[in-house]
Amino acid sequence: MSKYGVNIDRKWQKKWEETKLYKFNKDRVDKKLYCLEMFSYPSGSKLHVGHWYNYGVTDSWARLKRLQGYEVFQPMGFDAFGLPAENYAIKTGIHPQDSTLENIRTMEIQLRNMGAMFDWDYEIITCNPDYYKWTQWIFLKLYEKGLAYRKEAPVNWCPDCNTVLANEQVVNGLCERCSSEVTKKNLTQWFFKITEYAEELLEKLDQLDWPEKTKLMQKNWIGKSEGAQITFKIKGSEETFEVFTTRPDTLFGVTYVVLAPENPLVDKITTPKYKELVEEYQEKTKKLNEIDRLATTHEKTGVFTGSYAIHPITGKEIPIWIGDYVLATYGTGAVMAVPGHDERDFQFATKYQLPIVRVIKGYDEKDDLPYTGPGTLVNSEGFDGLDWEEGKKAIVNFLKTKNLGEFKINYRLRDWLVSRQRYWGAPIPIIYCDNCGIVPVPEEQLPVLLPYDVDFTPDGKSPLAKHHEFINTTCPTCGKAAKRETDTLDTFVDSSWYYLRYPDNKNEKEPFNKEWLNKMGPVDKYVGGPEHACMHLLYARFIHKALRDMGYIDFDEPFVSLVHQGIILGPDGNRMSKSKGNVISPDGYIESYGSDVFRMYLMFGFAYTEGGPWNDDGIKAIARFFDRIERLIDKFIELKNAGETKDTFDKEEKELNYALNYTIKSVGQDADKFQFNTSIARMMELVNSIYSYISSAKTINLSFLDTTMKKFVTILAPFAPHFSEELWEKLGQDYSVFNQKWPEYDPKALIKDTIELAVQINGKVRGKIEVDSGADEKTIEKLALEDEKVKGYIDGKTIRKVIVIKGKIINIVVS
Template identity: 45%
Template sequence: MSELYNHKVVEKKWQKVWDDNKAFAATDDYSKPKYYALVEFPYPSGQGLHVGHPRPYTALDIVARKRRMQGYNVLYPMGWDAFGLPTENYAIKNKIHPKIVTENNVKRFKEQLHSLGYSFDWDREINTTDPSYYKWTQWIFLKLFKAGLAYKKEMPINWCTSCKVGLANEEVVNGVCERCGAPVVRKVKSEWMLKITDYAEKLIEGLDHVDYIERVKVSQKNWIGKSQGAEVDFSIKGKEDKLRVYTTRCDTLFGVTYMVVSPEHPIIDKYKDELKNWDAIAAYRDEAAKKSDFERAELAKEKTGVQIEGLTAINPVNGKEIPIWISDYVLMSYGTGAIMAVPAHDERDWEFAKKFNLPLIQVVAKNGEEVDINAAAFTDVATGVLINSDFLNGLEVKDAKAKMIAFLEEKKIGTAKTNYKLRDWVFSRQRYWGEPIPIVHCDKCGYVPIDESELPLMLPEVESYMPTDNGESPLAAMTDWVNTTCPCCGGPAKRETDTMPQWAGSSWYFLRYTDPHNDEALASKEALKYWMPVDWYNGGMEHTTLHLLYSRFWHKFLYDQGVVPCPEPYQKRTSHGMILGENGEKMSKSRGNVVNPDDIVREYGADTLRTYEMFIGAFDLSASWSEDGVKGCRRFLERIWKLQDIMTNEEGYSSDLETKMHQTIKKVSSDYENLKYNTAIAAMMALLNDFTKKGSITKGEYKTLLILLNPVAPHITEELWQIIGGSGYVYEQTWPEYEEAKTVENTVEIAVQINGKTKGTLAIGRDDAKEDVIAKAKESIADKLTGNIVKEIYVPGRIVNIVMK
């Protein structure tokens, strides 16, 4: 009898063997076929890994291990996304330098990942806070700056009242900071911006050439928000200025009854002295400044606004004078900061118009009929015919749009326009723990890049990294570091004291893995040509919009610069579902439902945790944790262990299980490639039951089963391989192949019926002749054949029906 399976001894043993052998190091042999598997590198928090981390890491570890056995040179790397606010906030709270916090957290994370037996190539480990890494983050920024895609702009930003830092729109959730939960207000700051909008069309077009799950493509396209419409100029009565608006529905111009501009629109300040109700306008602007973009754009909120008394606009298609209002639901950061309001056909405009007693004009109708628009806006206008619209009357919507654009362009009051919701990327933070921006400001030369030979521009040591109340970075107080000379004229200049956001380092990290120790380039041309694009990238669904968009933008820019060899960074992108607490709720300390993976590894073993997280349910869906499920996976592995007690020394497959072996190889191989890890494990469980039922397993069958299970449970399979006398290591073996012909059962079970009612079943050969099948069927139910047989029916592979009187 075999000894009991001791996971603590076995797992430490094999982790040391893998380390000593550098078993999973990618090679520089570029003649081999390559496979680049990538998981999102984690932010190393003080809490360490949670049980959600192993799910994607194990999934791609399975793919990486399988590919190695299939003869590929596999790159499966890991690193640390270690700059950013969470570390700095922790450092401030606990009075520990962020650098020390980061080092401690990385050490803990790495120990945990190592304990789970992942086949990461640790020789390629990267850290975004390492100067040898962020040197190239700064280098990319300089490239963006020189290409006109990085610029500084004074603008209203989202300001976290607790973190005391500017936030991108995507970092504001329901009006609060996504990191700390504090209220977010509007504040005017001079911010570095990246012109991602220049790449909007390329970012959409590129999705046609990659293998992303559909919902990921949809989230990307929705965020970019491409639309086709027209820009239209509304004259301001008695002034030379015009208010330009963008609209997707220029066919409704005859229904415009008022205009709305953003409280920040420059037209307001320009004509301040002519506005009769300036005090009311100024007070409204002050209130709007306290709200985030999210709050202002929220559809459900009550509409507020102030009419601008002293300015009116002229509807360009009918010459009618219409009022101009300010309202916080119009954002200066979106479009032109001004809209034309068609209250009969837009719910938000309708609510605003009803509140302030503004006129309604229906201009699109189904079947040419008017409706009671005083009751509600008539928004079902994607199709229909135009009414109350002069030269557009009677035209279908599509034709009316085309005719209106022709009219606008002929009169030089508008033009066709493609627009995008995508906004330029706010790229600076007024904090310490981030990459220094390699720019100086000279009163004579303006913003000037430092010379590339001076990179990395090191993040200086500071006594205090507390955020400042005036909104400046803590670096601003370091005058010895700030004061420098202009690279252009040699005169006095000051360094930029804002730092880059956490998004910076994660926007190109996948490139550095290909050649992480290169001092001359972010990676060599040869390495990039060989390894890129990433073959399979898996990460959280929460990162499939912004991180994916930002990293694709940087990559496309680098492609245009001739730095990288392909236009898209990731050929395939998948996402995994969350692991919830046993109560079905998201794990959190406050709910008391957090599971520490260290506890599971200690009690049940890393292989049990890996197996359970792959068996818990469909990989792309959320699933609730179950302690009973963990125990069940441990029992499965113990049964695999005990198969050594019934192993025979035959190297081949037994005749009665040969078909099942080939079916299992086919099933597991396919399921590993299609994120169906739970059904792959179920197939191996079913095969295990067959061996147990039979009471024996050949050495050849055992070897195949161990190879199939190895990507999921690598420690126990390596140990068993050694125990049964397998040569070398499992990770060195060739992945099993199946023969299609042998996946088909040679026998089938059919029903035997009398007068259409089943009386029994019969096992027959798949190719048995009809006469033989009928004879066997009659023999099997001979005691029931008590009448006269009038007909014998055989449906091949399904039933024999004996018709009797």
């Protein structure tokens, strides 16, 4: 049967489609389980192993939950806007809309051929107007609430892609897509105020069933710090600047301050003598990405501006430097340097021969500078002798009296830059009017359609700016001539709310119905790559909470449980890439073995959250396992037709019943935790036990074996859905195996009548005995001493002690 796997695949996929077996039943919403895989980007026309590993394996988990009585909602769609399609269009001349929709059509067929339970009635495609209309609506709602705003800011700019890049899209100073050197550029951009939700995004993480590593990554990315904000005046100027510090107790140790090179204040305060050096350093800094600048391994460099700040308490003059390790977009864009008590500042001060002052004395003698621990204030004028925690409060309270400081909580998280100077994305629904200023597009005029006939050849400007019919419009407020925003939205905006649209994807009046979404949400199980920890997963949580606060949904989090799949590597142990020639396509294997063999190999050959290198031998082993199952079913049917049976439930039946119930329990528990490899191992053991029972029993209990076979096929069904439907039909059962209930294990069947115990003599295992599971210690000792094999080791020797550990082992001490 298994060698005709593709034919079986098509047979049952056709049947499932005709009978609408997997159509979501809204009447059972009280039993809903929302299972969602991160949707794919249709940049290629073929599914690869990574798609299969995400979608096929998660589908097996969803099938398990269906058998356990849940009404599974498992939709599928496409994250269809974005840079790859546009770059492909530039390279080939094929319009991104044409290539994207063509790829989607191909991938839809392949996903259907996978045999997953996707309910295609709920499909969404983010580049379709009926979807991005509501993406634009969300933008407008955020704008109304002050959570979307526009400002000029330094951004990462890729000169080849001709667009802004997020910090996460810059790797070692290069664009992650084209490897061009990224520079800094000041542009007026649109931002989402994600920082408004920093505290809740942080606080609610511990309530989520997410991988601890992912939660830690988000915590570090949000980066909460408690401290003080202190104001410094500039000598001979009306200008001031603020610094944030977690150690205000070290304020008297400040010997210089450092501004970010791109801080607007730098150009105002730099003296003519240092102007050339400062400008040269600023240009050099533009070529560094922010992640590298903040890295602890990055050498700290800087340039003196020629100006001085005034210490807020002592009045001393403090030199103002610029340094690339300070960012204009992080904190206040300025830091106070305390080289005596900060390793980074110490290195900088040593390099540039700046003063180093001790203001904290440690509690023990090992407090060489730089000393970063707790202690007592010294060299701090009127605050000497205070414990460092007391010192923090006293110094900040003193600064408050002078309006030069206050307690504050700071976050590393920065607002989300959503403007993109590219074509293939959702247009930002904003109009600029000389008379009215910034005017949001009225809701009734949505969607702002993305025009098809656009010259998207990159030249550093938004392609939409070259489309006169698009850009020229009338102001909806005053009716005068006006211009449209020509930037498009970051594609992460599209994917930040798609899980909300799936359950109500045909709603033309609103993005989703609140009452219905409150029943369908949140997503119960979300599966996708760990690379999205600090982008998609964080952005989706922000958008969700903003919509909740605006009254559109009632639940707090989008994804209550999260699983990250590992990575299937090439046979050479490296990540798959066309350049390395190690890419594995699933198509040939599916053609040869069928989708179920391929699916089960992905589950058995790898620990799901880890992945590993591809190995052809593994899939061949699974194919042999399928053949073995098929022969077992044929043997059972042969025995059934022979009709010879017994009614008793003897030792052989009890042993098989133990194996069956142990498998039901183990597979249910392990598969629920995405431990599919151990689940399949247990099923293999059960098949061995059934074969052993058939070959060893003098007469078969056909009624018991019939029950066992039906339960086994039901257990197998989530892992091999097409194959199991075929087996179920062959057993003469009514369609479908997926309308059955997951079998419950009998705890009593897991208590064996007899157990096997190892017998040790002076610590070495010398034999094994079988005893009644309820036997007492004296009976066990007697049986051990009477065992013929054991006797051979103890005859003629003195038995000093016999130790019986019930249910585990017997140890005989002899001399």
